[in-house]
Amino acid sequence: MSNRVEPVVLAKRARKRFSRPWASLTAIVIALLWTTPTFGLLLSSFRPEEEIKTTGWWTFFSQPNFTIENYNEVLYGSGSSGRLAEAFINSLVITIPSVLFPIAFAALAAYALSWVEFKGRDWLFVGIFALQVVPLQMALVPLLSFFSQGVDVGGFTLMPAWDLEGEWKFVQVWFAHTAFGLPLSVFLLHNFMSELPGSVIESARVDGASHGAIFRKIVLPLITPALASLAIFQFLWVWNDLLVALVFASGSETSPLTARLADMAGSRGGEWQRLTAGAFVSIIIPVAVFLTLQRYFVRGLLAGGVKG
Amino acid sequence: MTFDFLDQIPKFVVLGVGVLAFLLVVLGVLYVGNIVPHRPKSLTAGLVFLIPTLVLVSIGLVVPAIRTTVLSLGDSRGEGFVGLDNYVWIFTDPQILGVVRNSALWVVLVPLVATAVGLVYAVIIDQTRLEKLAKTLVFLPMAISFVGAAIIWKFVYDYKQIGDQIGLLNQFMVWLFGEGATQHWLTMPFWNNLFLIAVMVWIQAGFATVVLSAAIKGVPSEIIEAARLDGVNAWQMFWKVTVPSIRPAIIVVLVTMSIASLKLFDIVRTMTGGRNGTSVLAYEMYAQSFPGQQTGRGAALAVVLFLLVIPIVVYQVRNLRQRKEVR
Amino acid sequence: MARTTLARVSAPCAVPGPDDYPRTVPPRTPMAGADEERSGLMTIQRRRRFAALTGAGMCAAMVVTACGAPSEDSGLSEEELDCATYEEFGDFTEEKPAVSIYTPITDAEGDAFEQAWAPFVECTGIQIQYEGSNDFEAQIEVRVTGGDAPDIAFFPQPGLMARYKDDMVPASDALAERAAAGWSEDWLQYGTFDGTLYAQPMSANLKSLVWYSPKLFKDNGYTVPETWDDLIKLSDTIAADLAGTEGAKPWCAGIDSGEATGWPVTDWVEDMMLREHGGDVYDQWVSHELPFNDSKVADAVDKAGSILKNEDYMNGGYGDVGSMTGVSFEEGGLPILDGTCALHRQASFYSAQWPDGTEVGPEGDVFAFYLPGNTADDKPLLGGGEFVAAFREAEEVDAVRQYLASGLFANARMKTGAWASAHADADPANAADPMMQLTVELFHDEGAEFRFDASDLMPGHVGSDSFFDEMTQWINGKSTGDALDAIEETWES
Structure with missing residues (x-):
């Protein structure tokens, strides 16, 4: 690393020239544009209902009027005190496997697609890549009937109905999220893995290492940062998902935070006091997770993850 | 309880x-x-x-x-066979043509604008003292769900014909141009599409920033040094050195965003419900299939959506071939 | 447009309040009814029980049902409840079978249902698993076609429900008999397919209502109009009286409602169809025997336009006619409170929209009068409501359907929150507020001709898509002819 110090200093000097006042100004304008809307929402969520509806949040500065009533209503109103906590646990139970499965499976698949050679490999990769665009909405009905009715081919039952009840419905959600998350994960990890130095893997092969061993001992350590950043993405996606949850995790026993909040936001339009507070409750966890794990995220990308 | x-x-x-x-x-x-x-x-x-x-x-x-x-070849109940009728409907119904046009607008504008903003921002903040914070601020919207983002922006775009504005954008119009300049942004024909697109750009730009900023740091310092010795200015450095060096990363960002824009559905659903000419293919597909109970048409829209991605797939295949030749 | 009726009108759960709620307490919190119930209408035992549960800061019945907890856990003992009245529905206390109910009704209003049937659950042993979703219209399609239909669903749109008749279980003879005793043919026809009753009605919303301020009327000597012409005269008078007030107009409206934007306009048009042409033509219009761009429909639309698109009348408190597309339906009538608007045509369920502290009643801050017919004797009623459809054939499912078709349920539900039923046994005295009382009374009126909201009966892509969309554009200036032609075209194709 030490021999990189000088170029970095050089690079710094190179950029200095770029950082003219207008550049700083551009950066400040972008930063403001990107944060003000969220800030306005946050501020509004602490204002009394009447004021949210009649005056802009910026008037808060001239006549501050602070209340946590909106949060009380969203968190504890409408009999949700127990259920919101329950929904939180549901979100957790849904999210953990829904992140683990697709990323592990994608890593295995990406290994095969980049370091094991077989006929039609590239077409398979392109095929999986193209599946990214199959709209989730169109996959809901077939997948649901797969669970509820099994698979019949010409009267012969290939796979019986799963008939999952109660908390076992979580299995459906994991299955759905894994299937839907795989194409993008395979695509990104393949990009990453195919950039790994071939010589290392070659020499391991010469030493007689098996594919399993190469994956475990050489590839896995090298792609850990990429896995971490992908995990954060998948986490954000699953945690924020509403559509999959509505279909596969129906019922208060399994439905996650997003579904509960969507119900609470119920009547839309005018009910800003609920919407603002509700939106913030739903935002807080992913933002916290992102902020704490940001380090790994950036590290993953820095490790050369996005070389195309 | x-x-x-x-x-x-x-x-x-x-x-x-x-x-x-x-x-x-x-x-x-x-x-x-x-x-x-x-x-x-x-x-x-x-x-x-x-x-x-x-x-x-x-x-x-x-x-x-x-x-x-x-x-997609069947009727509204998904039973009878109607041939290509549903596709004929897509390409002749003026309303659906508008939907196709909107989707085209999204898939072109979102990746371009978001990547441009992300790239410029990444270059400017690179190696500055507050880089980490600056990056975080712009990336935060990524952590917010589409529905959450839609609520945030619906609030920004809010419009009151009488009385104080509670939407920030209209308040700005009042401050800058006076009371008469306020607009009901989400019902303005055509332009309302751009206001929805702005929301997606807002969400996606952070992704571009973080990815491209990482890529910029990966540019070999020897190249930058050499360019510096050649006496290039900042502008040339950007176009001749930085951009070509991180081209692969830019492409990944563009491809990912194009696909995300094609599939976009929540923002339109939450903000306008597709009214006033703001519907996009993914939303229309959903609206036709489920609440609208037009199974065949919804499916045909999905197939069109699928076909639209073929250029991206072809591009990816070529990319793969090229890389193999290089190796 | 019924899907918005309950699904989008939600209100916070009542915080246990003083037991001496005045009768005119605003149903902003639909559970206000529950408080009232505690205050005296119930038997002592049940009262104690509900008070204890609500006292814990909770919406009661969830304990018994939603969480699937066995009823013993709810802390009730059987002797507190007189189960004799529930014997007719059978005894399932041994098996405790579960019945799932899926509805578009969420939040506090959903809780009010669970509260209403808590005694039924307790006595029969049937575990009702209630699930409400704002996304009902889409989800029910996914679930039924995906083979994962709920046992029972509450459909606010008979037109939507008709699609699933092959999957639905027809009513048993006993149920059909019970339903026939409870509702008029006007109502039952919407749940009847090919001569067989599949789904009985449940709740009822009245749409032919105009909200106003009784105080403003009293102060200015206005009287409630009894004919259409009187209504127009009244509007002109108010317009003249309000001319000096900044931003004030006699009428106000808001039609923004997300995906369903435009539905309040369609309600106007439907009311005018009934007034101009009567029930038979209305039925032809709904079944498409009458083309959508027929001159009769155009007449009705123009009649609606004589108020809706009249710049002298609209849009009090919000601006000009065009402003209503940017005002949410929830906010549409609020200017009545500050006097910048005097009249707002909206359904009975709008009573949930008034802010806390607003008194709803004939002597209060706001109340509603019947939107007059062309003559005083002409009484068409436009309304909406939910229908109870079943997707599983089983004894326990039938028992729940029977119960939901009973007067017992209708009265219990009326007590747990702002809610009305057209059931013959529904006692207006049990209504949670004067508005609901008026609604039940109007539905019981023998001389009235009831028709269901047309947009809920038409095929989905017309009734809840092009009709909404074109009417929104019509408000924005599209001509009546062009708008109706465009709707007709979507129906043909």
């Missing part, structure tokens, strides 16, 4: 079972991976690693894709 943690234990049991199953599958694959031929060329070895993915993807995506294609 008080929240009783004990009631939740079965869920953790299920979670435990799930994680156990996960470990079994992964270890199983790796175990078999040890037995199969060690040669670099082996169909068996490839399949062993691919099996979990292939099974899940087939059930979850391939079968639905085929089913959708079949349904």
